[in-house]
Amino acid sequence: MQINDNKTLPAKLPVIVEDELFLYPFMITPLFLSDEENLRALDIALADETPVLIVPAKPQNDGARDFESVYDAGVIGTIMRRVPLPDGRVKILFQGMEKGRILHVINENPLEAMVDALHVVRPSQVKTDALIVVLREKVRELAQVSHFFPPDLLKTIEESAEAVRVCDLVSSALRLKKQIAYSFFIEENLEQRLLKLIDYVIEEIEANKLQKEIKNKVHSKIDKTNKEYFLKEQLKQIQAELGADSNRDEEIEEYRKKLESKKKFMGEDAYKEIKKQIDKLSRMHPDSADANTLQSYLDWVVEVPFENLAKKKSSIAEVSKHLNADHYSLEKPKERIEEYFALRELLELRGVSEKVNNGAILCFAGPPGVGKTSLANSIAKALKRELVRIALGGLEDVNELRGHRRTYIGAMPGRIVQGLIEAKQMNPVVVLDEIDKVGRSYRGDPTAVLLEILDPEQNNKFRDYYLNFNIDLSKVIFIATANDVSQIPAPLRDRMEFIQLSSYTPQEKFEIAKKYLVPQELKKHGLKPSDVSINKEALELIISDYTRESGVRNLRRRIADILRKVAKNILTKNSEGKVTITAKNLKEFLEKKVYEIEQADKKDQIGQVNGLAWTSVGGDVLRIEAIRIQGKGVMQITGQLGDVMKESAQIAFSVVKVLIDNKKLKVPMAIVPKFEDDKRKLEASDVYRRYDLHVHVPEGATPKDGPSAGITMVTAIASILTDIKVRHDVAMTGEITLSGKVLPIGGLKEKLIAAHKAGIKTALIPRKNYERDLNDIPDEVKKDINIIAVDTIEDVLKNALVK
Numbered sequence: 001m002q003i004n005d006n007k008t009l010p011a012k013l014p015v016i017v018e019d020e021l022f023l024y025p026f027m028i029t030p031l032f033l034s035d036e037e038n039l040r041a042l043d044i045a046l047a048d049e050t051p052v053l054i055v056p057a058k059p060q061n062d063g064a065r066d067f068e069s070v071y072d073a074g075v076i077g078t079i080m081r082r083v084p085l086p087d088g089r090v091k092i093l094f095q096g097m098e099k100g101r102i103l104h105v106i107n108e109n110p111l112e113a114m115v116d117a118l119h120v121v122r123p124s125q126v127k128t129d130a131l132i133v134v135l136r137e138k139v140r141e142l143a144q145v146s147h148f149f150p151p152d153l154l155k156t157i158e159e160s161a162e163a164v165r166v167c168d169l170v171s172s173a174l175r176l177k178k179q180i181a182y183s184f185f186i187e188e189n190l191e192q193r194l195l196k197l198i199d200y201v202i203e204e205i206e207a208n209k210l211q212k213e214i215k216n217k218v219h220s221k222i223d224k225t226n227k228e229y230f231l232k233e234q235l236k237q238i239q240a241e242l243g244a245d246s247n248r249d250e251e252i253e254e255y256r257k258k259l260e261s262k263k264k265f266m267g268e269d270a271y272k273e274i275k276k277q278i279d280k281l282s283r284m285h286p287d288s289a290d291a292n293t294l295q296s297y298l299d300w301v302v303e304v305p306f307e308n309l310a311k312k313k314s315s316i317a318e319v320s321k322h323l324n325a326d327h328y329s330l331e332k333p334k335e336r337i338e339e340y341f342a343l344r345e346l347l348e349l350r351g352v353s354e355k356v357n358n359g360a361i362l363c364f365a366g367p368p369g370v371g372k373t374s375l376a377n378s379i380a381k382a383l384k385r386e387l388v389r390i391a392l393g394g395l396e397d398v399n400e401l402r403g404h405r406r407t408y409i410g411a412m413p414g415r416i417v418q419g420l421i422e423a424k425q426m427n428p429v430v431v432l433d434e435i436d437k438v439g440r441s442y443r444g445d446p447t448a449v450l451l452e453i454l455d456p457e458q459n460n461k462f463r464d465y466y467l468n469f470n471i472d473l474s475k476v477i478f479i480a481t482a483n484d485v486s487q488i489p490a491p492l493r494d495r496m497e498f499i500q501l502s503s504y505t506p507q508e509k510f511e512i513a514k515k516y517l518v519p520q521e522l523k524k525h526g527l528k529p530s531d532v533s534i535n536k537e538a539l540e541l542i543i544s545d546y547t548r549e550s551g552v553r554n555l556r557r558r559i560a561d562i563l564r565k566v567a568k569n570i571l572t573k574n575s576e577g578k579v580t581i582t583a584k585n586l587k588e589f590l591e592k593k594v595y596e597i598e599q600a601d602k603k604d605q606i607g608q609v610n611g612l613a614w615t616s617v618g619g620d621v622l623r624i625e626a627i628r629i630q631g632k633g634v635m636q637i638t639g640q641l642g643d644v645m646k647e648s649a650q651i652a653f654s655v656v657k658v659l660i661d662n663k664k665l666k667v668p669m670a671i672v673p674k675f676e677d678d679k680r681k682l683e684a685s686d687v688y689r690r691y692d693l694h695v696h697v698p699e700g701a702t703p704k705d706g707p708s709a710g711i712t713m714v715t716a717i718a719s720i721l722t723d724i725k726v727r728h729d730v731a732m733t734g735e736i737t738l739s740g741k742v743l744p745i746g747g748l749k750e751k752l753i754a755a756h757k758a759g760i761k762t763a764l765i766p767r768k769n770y771e772r773d774l775n776d777i778p779d780e781v782k783k784d785i786n787i788i789a790v791d792t793i794e795d796v797l798k799n800a801l802v803k
C-alpha cells in the first residue's frame with residue numbers, strides 16, 4: 001500500500017507516543033511534544049521525510065517510552081508543521097492518513113518499528129448499509145440525552161458515505177476510555193466493529209437516562225445550598241449505579257492514612273497542601289484528566305520519606321575504616337575527609353549540632369575514574385546512609401532541580417526530591433556529580449538553585465515547585481564532584497572545600513587492579529581465584545595498551561570483559577582447570593588495543609627531535625619540530641603548551657644563543673640571510689637575529705606541560721640554526737638550566753617503555769635519573785636501548801646531532 005510519494009507499507013517508521021489523545025485517521029490535530037524520545041522520533045521523520053506512527057500510551061504509563069507501555073496500533077500520518085515553543089516543547093500539526101499496526105520493533109530509543117496498515121474486512125454492502133442506519137439512529141438518540149455530539153458532527157455523521165469513517169467519527173466523539181477505544185480501533189472486521197459500537201451507544205443512552213433520573217432524585221432530597229455535598233452524593237450514586245470504581249474510595253482513604261502517619265514529621269504547610277489536594281481529588285470525576293494529574297501528584301508526595309532519618313551519628317573511626325577498605329593509596333584525600341568528619345563528630349559531641357552543616361560542602365575534584373564517587377560511597381556506607389547521585393552535567397533547565405509546576409504537562413518533582421524519595425531517607429548522602437558542568441540557559445540559572453540547596457541558612461526551607469511546599473534539606477550531606485574546579489561558577493566555588501584527586505600512575509593502577517578491581521570483579525562474575533588469574537605482565541599490558549585514562553574505570557571494564565569471556569568458556573566448553581591470562585594470550589580475551597605508540601621516523605631530519613613525555617595515561621614519544629623563517633629573532637611556540645613548557649622553550653633558545661656565541665655550535669655562514677645594505681661582515685650570531693623560529697609540539701589538541709622537554713627543545717633549535725640533522729633513532733628527556741646543565745625528570749620508566757615501543761635505539765637521560773631509577777626499568781628495554789646518561793647540553797648534542 002502506498003502511503004505517500006515515496007513510502008509503501010509495511011515500512012520502518014518512527015513512532016511517537018501520545019499520552020492524552022486517542023487519534024483517528026481523518027483528523028488534523030495539533031500535538032505538543034516535550035520528551036526527548038518523541039522529539040527524536042520527530043526529527044527522524046522530518047529528516048527522512050517519512051510519515052510517523054502515533055500510538056496512544058496505555059493508561060498509567062507515566063510517561064514511559066517503550067513498546068510495553070503503548071498500544072501496538074495507531075495512526076500513520078504526516079507532520080504538516082513543526083513549531084518550537086519557548087518553553088522547550090514542540091508543537092506539531094499532524095495529519096492522520098491511515099490506521100497502522102506495529103509488526104515488530106526495530107529500535108527502542110527513539111521508538112522505531114516495522115508498521116503495516118490495518119486491513120478492513122467488509123461485510124456485504126446491504127449489511128453495511130443496514131448497520132449504518134441503525135448506528136445513525138442510535139447516535140441521534142444519544143445526542144438528545146448527552147453532549148457528545150454537537151450539531152456539526154451529527155451532520156457529518158449523517159452525510160458521510162464511508163462506513164469506516166462513520167465508525168471513527170462516532171468513536172472519537174464518545175470520549176471512550178482508552179482500553180475500549182483501542183478495542184474498537186483495532187477491530188478489522190467492519191461488521192463486528194459496527195455491532196460493538198451500536199451496543200456501546202445503546203448502553204450509553206441507558207446510562208445517560210439513568211443519570212438524569214438520579215440527579216432528579218438526589219436533588220429533591222438534599223439541601224440545595226449544600227452544593228459540594230450534593231455533587232459528591234451525585235457522584236457516589238452514579239458510581240454505585242454503574243457499579244464503578246469502588247476502589248477509588250479505598251485509594252483516597254489510603255492517601256489520608258499515609259498523610260496522617262507522616263503528619264508529625266512534616267511541616268504544617270506540607271500537611272495542609274497535601275490534605276487540600278486529597279480533598280480535591282475526592283470531589284473529582286475519577287476519569288477526568290485533572291483527577292489523573294492530581295492522583296500522580298499524591299502518589300509522589302506520600303512517598304516523600306518525612307519520617308525517615310538515618311540515626312547513625314558520624315564516627316570518624318568508621319569513616320576511616322571504610323575509606324581504607326575500599327581505596328588504595330589516596331592518602332591525602334582520605335586524611336582531608338577524615339578531618340572533615342572529625343570536625344562534624346566533635347561538633348555533634350559538644351552538642352552544637354545546628355552548626356554541623358554550616359561548614360563548607362566537600363567537593364572532590366579530579367579527572368574521571370579516579371574514585372570521586374567511590375569515596376562518597378564509602379562515606380555513605382560508614383555513616384549508614386543511602387547514597388543518591390544527581391548528575392548535573394549539561395543540566396540547563398532549573399526546573400529539573402526544583403520540579404515543574406503541577407500545571408505543566410508531565411510535571412514531576414525535581415531531582416533533589418526524587419533523590420530523597422529514591423533514598424527513602426531525608427538525610428542521605430547526595431553526590432552532585434559534575435558540578436562544573438552545569439550550564440546557564442534561557443531556562444534559568446541552575447547555579448542559583450544549587451546555591452540555595454547548599455546554603456545552610458536557606459536549605460531547611462527548600463521549595464520544590466511540583467510539591468508546592470517546603471522541604472528540609474539541612475540534614476542531607478552534600479558532596480560535589482568536579483573535573484575542572486576553574487569551571488565551577490565562583491559563588492558556588494566559595495561554598496566548597498576542595499579535595500584534589502590526581503591521575504594514577506601505571507604503578508598505582510596496577511596495585512588498584514590487583515588489590516581491588518580484580519577481586520571485586522571476580523566476585524561480581526561468580527568466579528574464584530582458582531578459576532582464573534591475570535598475571536603481572538598481562539595486567540601491565542592492559543594498563544598500557546588497552547586503556548588510556550587518568551583513572552581506572554576502563555581498566556575495570558577491560559577486566560570485566562576478560563572475566564565475562566572466561567565465565568562463558570567455563571559454561572560452554574565445560575573447560576576445567578585454571579585459566580591464566582598472560583601477555584601472550586591476552587589478545588584472545590580483549591579486542592583491539594586502544595593506544596599504540598607511533599613508530600619513530602626512518603630518516604634523520606633537520607629540526608625534528610624525539611622527546612619523551614609522561615602523561616597521566618602513560619609514556620609517549622613526542623616529536624618536537626622547529627623551523628626557521630627569515631625575520632628578526634622572534635620565537636613562536638605552539639601546541640597548547642603550559643607556562644612551564646613555554647618558559648623552557650625560551651630557556652632553550654637562550655642556551656642555543658650562548659652555544660653559538662661561544663662557538664660550541666658551528667653555524668654554516670651560508671645559511672645566514674644576507675641583506676643588500678649589509679655594511680659589516682656577518683657573524684655567527686646573525687643567524688638567530690635574522691631568523692624567526694617556530695617551535696611546535698604536535699598533537700596540538702592535547703594540553704602539555706612540564707620542564708622535561710627542555711633538552712629536546714634545545715636540540716631542535718640547535719639543529720635548525722646549524723643546519724645539522726638530528727638522529728631519527730635517538731630520543732631524550734631532561735630539564736635544561738640557563739647554564740646548560742641537565743636536571744632530572746619524573747616518569748622515567750613509562751617514558752623508556754614508550755621509547756622501546758616506538759623503536760628508539762638510543763635514549764638520553766639525565767645522569768641523576770640514570771643513577772637513581774635504572775633498576776626499575778624492564779630488562780628488555782635496557783637490552784634494546786642504549787641508555788646514555790647526560791650531564792650537560794653538550795653531551796646531548798654530541799649524541800643527538802648527526803656528525
Ligand SMILES: Nc1ncnc2c1ncn2[C@@H]1O[C@H](COP(=O)(O)OP(=O)(O)OP(=O)(O)O)[C@@H](O)[C@H]1O
Pocket residue numbers: 326327328329330367368369370371372373374375433481512516517551552553556
Ligand atoms: N584508589 C582506588 N582504590 C580502589 N578502587 C578505586 C580507586 N580509585 C578508583 N577506584 C575504582 O574506580 C572506579 C571509578 O571510580 P569512580 O566512579 O569513583 O570515579 P569518579 O572519579 O567518580 O569518576 P567520574 O568523575 O567520571 O564520575 C570505581 O569502580 C572505583 O571503585
